[in-house]
Amino acid sequence: xxxxxxxxxxxxxxxxxxxxxxxxxxxxxxxxxxxxxxxxxxxxxxxxxxxxxxxxxxxxxxxxxxxxxxxxxxxxxxxxxxxxxxxxxxxxxxxxxxxxxxxxxxxxxxxxxxxxxxxxxxxxxxxxxxxxxxxxxxxxxxxxxxxxxxxxxxxxxxxxxxxxxxxxxxxxxxxxxxxxxxxxxxxxxxxxxxxxxxxxxxxxxxxxxxxxxxxxxxxxxxxxxxxxxxxxxxxxxxxxxxxxxxxxxxxxxxxxxxxxxxxxxxxxxxxxxxxxxxxxxxxxxxxxxxxxxxxxxxxxxxxxxxxxxxxxxxxxxxxxxxxxxxxxxxxxxxxxxxxxxxxxxxxxxxxxxxxxxxxxxxxxxxxxxxxxxxxxxxxxxxxxxxxxxxxxxxxxxxxxxxxxxxxxxxxxxxxxxxxxxxxxxxxxxxxxxxxxxxxxxxxxxxxxxxxxxxxxxxxxxxxxxxxxxxxxxxxxxxxxxxxxxxxxxxxxxxxxxxxxxxxxxxxxxxxxxxxxxxxxxxxxxxxxxxxxxxxxxxxxxxxxxxxxxxxxxxxxxxxxxxxxxxxxxxxxxxxxxxxxxxxxxxxxxxxxxxxxxxxxxxxxxxxxxxxxxxxxxxxxxxxxxxxxxxxxxxxxxxxxxxxxxxxxxxxxxxxxxxxxxxxxxxxxxxxxxxxxxxxxxxxxxxxxxxxxxxxxxxxxxxxxxxxxxxxxxxxxxxxxxxxx
Numbered sequence: 001x002x003x004x005x006x007x008x009x010x011x012x013x014x015x016x017x018x019x020x021x022x023x024x025x026x027x028x029x030x031x032x033x034x035x036x037x038x039x040x041x042x043x044x045x046x047x048x049x050x051x052x053x054x055x056x057x058x059x060x061x062x063x064x065x066x067x068x069x070x071x072x073x074x075x076x077x078x079x080x081x082x083x084x085x086x087x088x089x090x091x092x093x094x095x096x097x098x099x100x101x102x103x104x105x106x107x108x109x110x111x112x113x114x115x116x117x118x119x120x121x122x123x124x125x126x127x128x129x130x131x132x133x134x135x136x137x138x139x140x141x142x143x144x145x146x147x148x149x150x151x152x153x154x155x156x157x158x159x160x161x162x163x164x165x166x167x168x169x170x171x172x173x174x175x176x177x178x179x180x181x182x183x184x185x186x187x188x189x190x191x192x193x194x195x196x197x198x199x200x201x202x203x204x205x206x207x208x209x210x211x212x213x214x215x216x217x218x219x220x221x222x223x224x225x226x227x228x229x230x231x232x233x234x235x236x237x238x239x240x241x242x243x244x245x246x247x248x249x250x251x252x253x254x255x256x257x258x259x260x261x262x263x264x265x266x267x268x269x270x271x272x273x274x275x276x277x278x279x280x281x282x283x284x285x286x287x288x289x290x291x292x293x294x295x296x297x298x299x300x301x302x303x304x305x306x307x308x309x310x311x312x313x314x315x316x317x318x319x320x321x322x323x324x325x326x327x328x329x330x331x332x333x334x335x336x337x338x339x340x341x342x343x344x345x346x347x348x349x350x351x352x353x354x355x356x357x358x359x360x361x362x363x364x365x366x367x368x369x370x371x372x373x374x375x376x377x378x379x380x381x382x383x384x385x386x387x388x389x390x391x392x393x394x395x396x397x398x399x400x401x402x403x404x405x406x407x408x409x410x411x412x413x414x415x416x417x418x419x420x421x422x423x424x425x426x427x428x429x430x431x432x433x434x435x436x437x438x439x440x441x442x443x444x445x446x447x448x449x450x451x452x453x454x455x456x457x458x459x460x461x462x463x464x465x466x467x468x469x470x471x472x473x474x475x476x477x478x479x480x481x482x483x484x485x486x487x488x489x490x491x492x493x494x495x496x497x498x499x500x501x502x503x504x505x506x507x508x509x510x511x512x513x514x515x516x517x518x519x520x521x522x523x524x525x526x527x528x529x530x531x532x533x534x535x536x537x538x539x540x541x542x543x544x545x546x547x548x549x550x551x552x553x554x555x556x557x558x559x560x561x562x563x564x565x566x567x568x569x570x571x572x573x574x575x576x577x578x579x580x581x582x583x584x585x586x587x588x589x590x591x592x593x594x595x596x597x598x599x600x601x602x603x604x605x606x607x608x609x610x611x612x613x614x615x616x617x618x619x620x621x622x623x624x625x626x627x628x629x630x631x632x633x634x635x636x637x638x639x640x641x642x643x644x645x646x647x648x649x650x651x652x653x654x655x656x657x658x659x660x661x662x663x664x665x666x667x668x669x670x671x672x673x674x675x676x677x678x679x680x681x682x683x684x685x686x687x688x689x690x691x692x693x694x695x696x697x698x699x700x701x702x703x704x705x706x707x708x709x710x711x712x713x714x715x716x717x718x719x720x721x722x723x724x
Contacts, residue, residue: 596641
């Protein structure tokens, strides 16, 4: 393995299988490189960076210890790190869960999922094993690239083991619609696993949008088009369609002499998998021969079905179904001198496939669902003659790029027969025009460009910064008298569908009472809630209350004071808009306040509600552009209030009302609390609760951790203010 170039980060690749096969030569087993899209595309970055590739080595034949040691040396010499799995783990993790549950689910074949899916535990176990293998080898500055659905939990496990690692994840299969994905019982944990990455990429924009919709509906996470925030980390989202080694394929095809004369060739090249749509394709060809008797004898179909997952019972049944269908069609239309379908069930190397690609008049790529389908791109790259027609399923990811192909709906057998008929009759000028555009796109976006672009984007992602130890907060808060500025919803209690459901539990009231009794400590509750709510819940506590983000204030057991301007002339202008938002968003409601209003939509369907809220915010910003009003978004709430009524003004009041030389400690979870953090003096301590961007130097994951921090403070001795 080459040494790591100076200044260049190592690339650590993680895939289910290592890019090698074991071959027996002269009585001994040797490691030979595999040929394929992923192995080809990543071989260069792997070698140039002096990196490592982690994966299962495959079923190793029975060998003696000496041969096993030699195989391991060969792997390590090539930068390959085997992750050894037991037969039971391979069966549970790979066959039953990855291929028996995730594969059909992500390809919309929900009826093929077992009635009682099992093996989630072994899936987690194997993913953790992969993460441990990487964590044992990772160095500062390394780039880790995890591949595909089998290893979706590796990013989260690795993030726990190496918090500062830069981790990328690429999904090679479709990401289904949220409605389909949510069938998975472990949907939240699967998504959380992927979100351990810094960069998550998909083949198409549609897959990225489905992923974003699932994050919103399952985890309540809103995303921008190209990023989201997860526990103070920015996770980037990208669309990076994978390519093929176009140059190599063209070189192989250029050496082929295509046949002259004879029947027109229609070619299909697929793994023997139920997602590839081979039976429906053959039914379309049968219908075409039925409609066009003149084509009998003048066309030849070659269907290559590469063996796949032969140990999975469903695939054995599928092969028998396909064998019977081919036999029936050949029996119906075949003659002593012509067999309509030549069915080939074996593996082919790239040179053999290039010969078939170069000879085909029509290439049939009609999967029922496919993440990308590189066969379509391989065919295009293998046509240096500029001829040939690609018939492509609109449900393959490649259709988003290869619009000059003849696109078909693979579920419409009759329509597919018509489109194949049109492809056979397409004039040469049109064939060449379409193929020229396809070839330019495939050549410019090959597998090497794909790999380089992903790694460049991952390298440009800043390494996660280690969180400042929360113990520092406790230590600093004990040095002087203490002013606590505490948000409520999302900080001291979890969010609830309806505001009145978030009444403080007895243990929280007791905690606030003990904090207020701590020597040298004053407690201020700074909330967006109305003064009526705060009065009802906290009137008996010796703490200061600040309602509507500081528009109203009340010292312990004192009277409420209003800090805003009189009148809100802008409210009637926006009332029709917010009322229409509520009508069009079932579950949303308006909370009217003295200084403005809040549109709550936590109880609404999250996808539609978030979209409606974005539209409402845009309309409000346009309508109120010259009004003294501020429009801000929060956690499933849109707030509209008079300018100047921010939590930041509470800092100034608290300093006037409290002890000299006091330390201010503020805890909050949303954008309104950023105003509070911004006004803290240099000696202040800001702690952000939850996920998302923040100016606060300290962070805790959720309201539970915030309460634990306050409990720790309650058990420390306070500092009484010195006399002035």
